[in-house]
Amino acid sequence: MIELKNVSFSYEKDRPVIRDLSFRIADGESVGLIGANGAGKSTVLKLILGLCSGQGQVLIDGEELTRENLYRIRGKLGFVLQNSDNQMFMPTVYEDMIFGPLNYGATREEADRRVDAVLDRLGLQDLKHRHNHRISGGEKRMAAIATILAMEPKAILMDEPSSALDPYNRRIVINTIRELPQTKLITSHDLDMILDTCERVILLDGGQIVADGPAEVILRDKALLEGHRMELPLRLAR
Amino acid sequence: MNKMEKALYELSEMDDLAAQRSPVHGLCPMAKLLSTIAYIIVAVSFHKYDLSGLVPMVLWPVFLFQLSGIPVRTCFYKLRIVLPLVMAVGLFNPFFDRAAMLRIGTVAVSGGVISMLTLMLKGVLCLMASFLLMATTPIDHLCAALRKLHVPGMLVTLLLLTYRYVGVMTEELAIMTEAYHLRSPGQKGIHISAWGSFLGQLLLRSMDRAEELYSSMQLRGYHEHFHYADIKPCTVRDGIYTICCVGLFLLLRLVNVAQLLGSLFVR
Numbered sequence: 001m002i003e004l005k006n007v008s009f010s011y012e013k014d015r016p017v018i019r020d021l022s023f024r025i026a027d028g029e030s031v032g033l034i035g036a037n038g039a040g041k042s043t044v045l046k047l048i049l050g051l052c053s054g055q056g057q058v059l060i061d062g063e064e065l066t067r068e069n070l071y072r073i074r075g076k077l078g079f080v081l082q083n084s085d086n087q088m089f090m091p092t093v094y095e096d097m098i099f100g101p102l103n104y105g106a107t108r109e110e111a112d113r114r115v116d117a118v119l120d121r122l123g124l125q126d127l128k129h130r131h132n133h134r135i136s137g138g139e140k141r142m143a144a145i146a147t148i149l150a151m152e153p154k155a156i157l158m159d160e161p162s163s164a165l166d167p168y169n170r171r172i173v174i175n176t177i178r179e180l181p182q183t184k185l186i187t188s189h190d191l192d193m194i195l196d197t198c199e200r201v202i203l204l205d206g207g208q209i210v211a212d213g214p215a216e217v218i219l220r221d222k223a224l225l226e227g228h229r230m231e232l233p234l235r236l237a238r
Numbered sequence: 239m240n241k242m243e244k245a246l247y248e249l250s251e252m253d254d255l256a257a258q259r260s261p262v263h264g265l266c267p268m269a270k271l272l273s274t275i276a277y278i279i280v281a282v283s284f285h286k287y288d289l290s291g292l293v294p295m296v297l298w299p300v301f302l303f304q305l306s307g308i309p310v311r312t313c314f315y316k317l318r319i320v321l322p323l324v325m326a327v328g329l330f331n332p333f334f335d336r337a338a339m340l341r342i343g344t345v346a347v348s349g350g351v352i353s354m355l356t357l358m359l360k361g362v363l364c365l366m367a368s369f370l371l372m373a374t375t376p377i378d379h380l381c382a383a384l385r386k387l388h389v390p391g392m393l394v395t396l397l398l399l400t401y402r403y404v405g406v407m408t409e410e411l412a413i414m415t416e417a418y419h420l421r422s423p424g425q426k427g428i429h430i431s432a433w434g435s436f437l438g439q440l441l442l443r444s445m446d447r448a449e450e451l452y453s454s455m456q457l458r459g460y461h462e463h464f465h466y467a468d469i470k471p472c473t474v475r476d477g478i479y480t481i482c483c484v485g486l487f488l489l490l491r492l493v494n495v496a497q498l499l500g501s502l503f504v505r
Contacts, residue, residue: 051453071459079457085406086450089399091378095467103459108468131253133405151458 001027001155001183002060007047009054009207017043018054018207025155030184032194032215035204036229041187044204045157048185049079061154075104078148078182082160084140088132093124093143096132100151111150118149122176138169145176155183162190191233195219203228242412246405248316255308255373262306262374267383267469269476273483274371280487281363286353287339290496292360298486299366306374313369324361328354377401382466395464403447410443 002025010016018040025031033041046052048060050070058065060073081087090096094115101111119125127135127143135143141161148156161177162170170193177184177197188194194201194215201218203211205228211218218224222232231237256263262270277298284292303310314321335350371380381398385391414436418428428436489495 049453049457051457071461074457075459077457079454081450081454083450086447087454089402089451089454091376091398091402095378099455099460099465100458102465103461103463131250133402134250134253147458 001025001029002048002185003058003062004044004047005057005059007054007056007058009043009047009052016207018047021056021207021209023202023209023212025183025185027154028181028183029200030198031186032198032201033185033187033204034189034191034194034201034230039204039228040207041204042159043207045079045159045185045187048157049077050074075151076154078151078153078156080141080144080148080156080158080161082163084137084144085132087144087147088140091131093127093130093132093135093146096143097147097150100147104151114150114152118146122146122149136169138165138172141165141169141173142176145173149180153182155185156180158184158186158188160188160190161186162188162193191219191230192235195233195235203230205229242408242415245408249405249408251312252316252372253376255312256376258307258374260306260374262302262370265374265479266472266476267375267379268386268472269480270371270375271380271383271387272480274367276484276487277367278364280491281360281367283491284356284360286356287349288494289352289356289359290500291490291494292356292363294490294495295363295487297490298483299363299370302370302374306370308370308373313366313373317365317369320365321362324365325358327361328357331357376467378467379469382469385466386469391464394466398464398466399451403451406447407440407444411440414439 003023005022007018007021008016009018021040021044033044035041043052047054048058048065050058050065050073053065060076063069063073065073088096090099097115097118098108098111101114102108106114115128116125119128122142122145124139124142124146127139127146130139132140132143145161158177161173165173170190174193174196177186184197186194186198198215201211201213201215202209203218203224210228211221211224219233220236225231277295281292281295284295300310303313331354332348332350335353336348338346339349339352340347375383377398381394384394384397415428418432418436419425422429
């Protein structure tokens with residue numbers, strides 16, 4: 001589904017953020033992208049989404065991402081931003097949810113049907129006509145996920161989906177992510193959440209992959225994690 | 239509640255007002271927008287000395303306040319910051335235009351005073367009309383109506399996003415102000431030496447946000463065409479309302495009702 005082949009990227013000349021990165025995520029796989037601050041996690045997401053471009057190839061569904069097919073390929077990907085306020089830019093949750101489907105050619109009736117289906121599935125019908133600036137942080141995060149699901153993407157990319165949430169809302173978000181059937185790529189420092197939601201983990205350091213394997217194995221490897229400025233998930237550290 | 243929180247609360251109150259139910263709220267946004275535009279144009283078009291002709295224009299907002307159930311007090315409370323500015327318009331007229339225009343008993347009233355009062359009234363009426371429009375129409379519906387009137391999409395999108403983000407940026411400002419005050423105990427306001435960096439920081443934060451927001455839009459397929467709310471189509475009732483409003487405004491503009499009524503009693 002998502003494949004990176006020898007991708008390198010730098011914001012400033014001679015200071016690469018991503019170095020010769022290659023990995024493949026299969027259909028339906030749930031992958032956690034972890035690493036310390038500045039490891040390049042968010043940049044990898046941006047490269048996959050075509051928000052920045054470097055050297056090497058990014059392939060989505062076997063098709064190389066180019067300027068020409070960007071619009072079409074982005075229709076297959078949903079991105080949940082770390083700051084939901086930046087994602088929810090329309091006045092109401094409903095308006096935000098139909099924004100993507102309408103841009104991708106759905107009729108208003110079809111967009112309405114999708115909105116209702118997603119809200120029913122997530123149990124968020126009461127949020128439908130609420131104003132985005134008047135809902136809580138937890139509700140906003142769930143609504144942000146809902147806006148993405150309304151686009152019916154094949155893969156969902158999430159940047160720190162559990163950040164700034166209280167334990168109750170964090171648990172709701174985790175349970176929601178677990179139930180999503182799509183391919184998932186999640187970046188986070190919340191390793192307990194990664195353990196709960198991902199079957200595979202890619203550990204980045206200095207823009208390179210230092211480990212790639214089952215979450216249960218990598219997240220239990222104290223030496224590996226500490227060697228790259230990380231710690232064991234709280235649940236496993238006890 | 240600090241100043242910023244209060245501002246945010248007041249902003250959200252406008253949404254509550256727009257979400258109420260009343261005959262005015264039930265009108266289609268286009269009818270309300272057109273009648274408000276017509277009202278403002280007519281109100282502004284009165285001659286600077288035509289105070290008596292302008293006064294009856296008060297009737298329309300008063301009627302709408304009654305019909306929509308929105309308290310007039312709320313309007314003046316929310317406009318308290320802008321009103322003094324409107325009042326300041328024409329404040330110097332009495333000094334430049336001293337020729338006596340009418341006498342009330344032994345007191346001569348100059349043309350400057352009349353034109354000042356006319357300007358002030360025009361400003362207040364326009365603000366009241368705009369407030370009523372905002373208080374009875376959700377912003378997304380208003381933007382959709384603007385687009386239907388072929389107002390450039392760029393401007394309408396800007397209006398929509400500004401309304402959405404004014405609260406977010408106020409929150410940012412509240413955080414910055416709080417951080418400043420926590421490290422400058424006993425100081426009132428923000429020292430002038432910090433104004434530059436304060437504004438600079440706010441600008442940088444806004445730019446970061448704008449960039450991320452734009453990315454978010456692009457990732458959901460945005461390219462030039464913005465989809466606005468699906469507003470209900472105008473009905474016959476909306477058409478009649480708009481025609482009646484515009485007719486009334488034209489009547490008030492062409493016939494000095496106050497003078498006409500006065501002439502019935504005074505020779």
